[in-house]
Amino acid sequence: xxxxxxxxxxxxxxxxxxxxxxxxxxxxxxxxxxxxxxxxxxxxxxxxxxxxxxxxxxxxxxxxxxxxxxxxxxxxxxxxxxxxxxxxxxxxxxxxxxxxxxxxxxxxxxxxxxxxxxxxxxxxxxxxxxxxxxxxxxxxxxxxxxxxxxxxxxxxxxxxxxxxxxxxxxxxxxxxxxxxxxxxxxxxxxxxxxxxxxxxxxxxxxxxxxxxxxxxxxxxxxxxxxxxxxxxxxxxxxxxxxxxxxxxxxxxxxxxxxxxxxxx
Amino acid sequence: xxxxxxxxxxxxxxxxxxxxxxxxxxxxxxxxxxxxxxxxxxxxxxxxxxxxxxxxxxxxxxxxxxxxxxxxxxxxxxxxxxxxxxxxxxxxxxxxxxxxxxxxxxxxxxxxxxxxxxxxxxxxxxxxxxxxxxxxxxxxxxxxxxxxxxxxxxxxxxxxxxxxxxxxxxxxxxxxxxxxxxxxxxxxxxxxxxxxxxxxxxxxxxxxxxxxxxxxxxxxxxxxxxxxxxxxx
Numbered sequence: 174x175x176x177x178x179x180x181x182x183x184x185x186x187x188x189x190x191x192x193x194x195x196x197x198x199x200x201x202x203x204x205x206x207x208x209x210x211x212x213x214x215x216x217x218x219x220x221x222x223x224x225x226x227x228x229x230x231x232x233x234x235x236x237x238x239x240x241x242x243x244x245x246x247x248x249x250x251x252x253x254x255x256x257x258x259x260x261x262x263x264x265x266x267x268x269x270x271x272x273x274x275x276x277x278x279x280x281x282x283x284x285x286x287x288x289x290x291x292x293x294x295x296x297x298x299x300x301x302x303x304x305x306x307x308x309x310x311x312x313x314x315x316x317x318x319x320x321x322x323x324x325x326x327x328x329x330x331x332x333x334x335x336x337x338x339x340x341x342x343x344x345x346x347x348x349x350x351x352x353x354x355x356x357x358x359x360x361x362x363x364x365x366x367x368x369x370x371x372x373x374x375x376x377x378x379x380x381x382x383x384x385x386x387x388x389x390x391x392x393x394x395x396x397x398x399x400x401x402x403x404x405x406x407x408x409x410x411x412x413x414x415x416x417x418x419x420x421x422x423x424x425x426x427x428x429x430x431x432x433x434x435x436x437x
Numbered sequence: 438x439x440x441x442x443x444x445x446x447x448x449x450x451x452x453x454x455x456x457x458x459x460x461x462x463x464x465x466x467x468x469x470x471x472x473x474x475x476x477x478x479x480x481x482x483x484x485x486x487x488x489x490x491x492x493x494x495x496x497x498x499x500x501x502x503x504x505x506x507x508x509x510x511x512x513x514x515x516x517x518x519x520x521x522x523x524x525x526x527x528x529x530x531x532x533x534x535x536x537x538x539x540x541x542x543x544x545x546x547x548x549x550x551x552x553x554x555x556x557x558x559x560x561x562x563x564x565x566x567x568x569x570x571x572x573x574x575x576x577x578x579x580x581x582x583x584x585x586x587x588x589x590x591x592x593x594x595x596x597x598x599x600x601x602x603x604x605x606x607x608x609x610x611x612x613x614x615x616x617x618x619x620x621x622x623x624x625x626x627x628x629x630x631x632x633x634x635x636x637x638x639x640x641x642x643x644x645x646x647x648x649x650x651x652x653x654x655x656x657x658x659x660x661x662x663x664x665x666x667x668x669x670x
Contacts, residue, residue: 188531192569309531333529336573381526384490388519389540389587390511396542 187251188332190243190304197241201407202310203317209302211415215422216294222274222283227290229421233414234297241305248304252297259292260285308332309395322394329395334382341374438502439463440594440623441487446496448482448647456482457493458647464595464623471634471655472627474644475669480627481522483644484597487625488517501594515544518588518622522600524580528572533564533583536572540591558590562616578609585616598626602633631670635659643668 191198197205212233219227238245263285270281303311312325345367349359359367383391420429441464448457456479464470472480485491487498489510498505500516521527530536537558541551559565562582572580581604588596602610610633617624617637628634634641634655641658643651645668651658658664 188571192532192571307531309535330529333531337525378526381521381523382529384485385519385521385527386529386539387490388488388514388517389591390514390543391539392543396539 186247187300187303188308190247191307193242193305195240195242195305197237197305199406200305200410201404202306202314204407204411205302205306206311206314206318207411208414208418209298211418212298213295215418216291216298219287219291219422221287222280224283224287224290226422226425227287227294230294230418233418234294234301237301237305241301243301243304248297248300251300252293255292255296256289259288263288313395326393326395330382334378337378338371338375341378342371345371345374440466440468440501442497442499443487444497446483446486446498447494448479448486448491449494456647457486457496460496460644460647460649462642462649462652464625466594466623467621468640469617469620469624469638470626471638471641472625472644473629473631473634473641473658473668473670475629477646478644478668479647480644481599482647484519484599484625484627488519488597489513515591516594517597518591518593518595519597520585520588520599520601522603524577524584524604525572527584527587528580530572532569532571533559533575533586534568536583537586537590540587544591554590554592558586561589561619562586577604578606578612581605581609581613589620593622595623595625596620598624598628600628600630601626602628602630629670631659643670645669 212230216227216230219230234248237243238248266284266288267279267281270284271279274280274283276283309329312329316322316325346359349363349367353360443463444461446457446460447455449455460479460483472483474480482491486493487505489505492507500513503509503512503516505513528536530539534555537555538551541554546554555568556565559568562585564579564582564586567575567579567583572583575583581601601613605613614633614636617626624637626634626638638655641651641653641655642649643658643664650668651661651664
């Protein structure tokens with residue numbers, strides 16, 4: 174149960190990171206959301222064997238991690254769990270595509286590496302977005318993009334109350350262990366009653382929370398969050414970074430460098 | 438004119454339990470009233486009825502001349518604030534600042550006004566330093582203060598407290614008593630804490646099994662041993 178509490182703590186550490194004050198955190202959430210979406214689309218749409226083209230995109234997370242003062246370890250810890258799933262898909266490519274590519278390895282291995290790269294880039298971009306933007310601000314922007322309110326409100330409340338649910342579960346488990354003779358953890362025969370009790374407690378808690386919200390004028394929709402983040406700077410950031418990402422994806426980094434070389 | 442007038446309030450839970458039985462009383466604008474009674478006396482139910490969270494089976498409530506009806510709920514809730522027993526029920530936003538601003542945003546105040554009122558409420562409770570902290574990282578006393586700030590920021594005419602000292606250590610309880618005394622709004626405090634009500638309230642309502650046994654000054658109530666025993670206090 175301590176493990177669950179630690180996991181939940183790690184989950185909420187993301188929100189604490191998001192409360193930092195750095196140039197990246199100061200950007201408008203919509204700008205960060207748009208750039209992240211553009212980045213993901215650019216990465217995903219890259220060629221299935223285009224290792225070099227994709228590698229350039231690592232600049233984006235590297236710069237954001239540095240400017241946002243995010244712990245690299247923390248970003249990797251949240252990103253890496255996605256890789257085994259992708260690896261599973263990539264391995265099948267290695268079986269079916271055995272022909273050798275010009276660089277001396279099979280196309281299957283090449284596409285597997287590209288898949289892993291894509292996963293690493295896209296997941297890290299989302300982790301960076303979540304680590305530099307508070308959840309309520311992000312959800313409020315999703316509402317502006319017409320994501321259904323029922324979805325954003327539910328996510329918001331789940332996000333808030335996971336810690337309470339974990340505390341409730343931890344308290345129940347502690348009480349269980351103190352009276353459990355065999356000390357072998359939660360036995361299967363008690364699992365149903367345990368989960369049922371947790372559900373009932375959650376419902377009670379949910380009713381109290383809803384009552385407290387009603388008392389302060391809640392009518393089913395969260396009030397929109399006032400964005401104090403810089404406006405013009407964010408627009409410049411969104412346009413500029415999106416343009417660079419699209420250019421890198423469309424014509425390639427080396428072509429851009431060549432053109433710049435000719436210009437100067 | 439009294440701020441709140443409750444007349445013949447009755448409430449029966451769906452399982453048949455009669456939680457309030459003909460309760461009538463009034464609250465003046467500067468009153469600080471203790472609502473005492475044993476477990477299951479109907480204290481919390483009465484608070485829930487007064488702020489419109491549950492509809493009484495019969496009886497009426499009028500606040501500042503406005504009858505408590507479904508169509509008046511928004512107005513009533515702008516006049517009454519409630520501090521819940523468990524502060525975790527009341528703090529649901531990412532930071533304390535957001536939580537204190539929640540009710541004001543729902544009322545549609547301008548951002549500058551919200552900022553001003555939030556800062557004022559946080560200052561009043563000496564918790565300005567907690568503004569950017571998430572609620573789940575606070576101690577019990579800090580959570581209680583933050584929960585009160587969420588209500589104070591809305592400038593209610595009447596504040597209802599449900600077991601306000603339940604999670605407080607002696608030092609925080611002392612601070613809370615100071616705070617209660619400094620409040621301008623009328624206060625109704627449902628509690629078992631006789632020490633709290635004797636130090637802060639000018640009137641006591643005694644409930645037992647949903648029936649109002651007494652409505653009197655603290656000295657008269659607490660010196661009446663028979664009444665105290667009857668009310669399981």
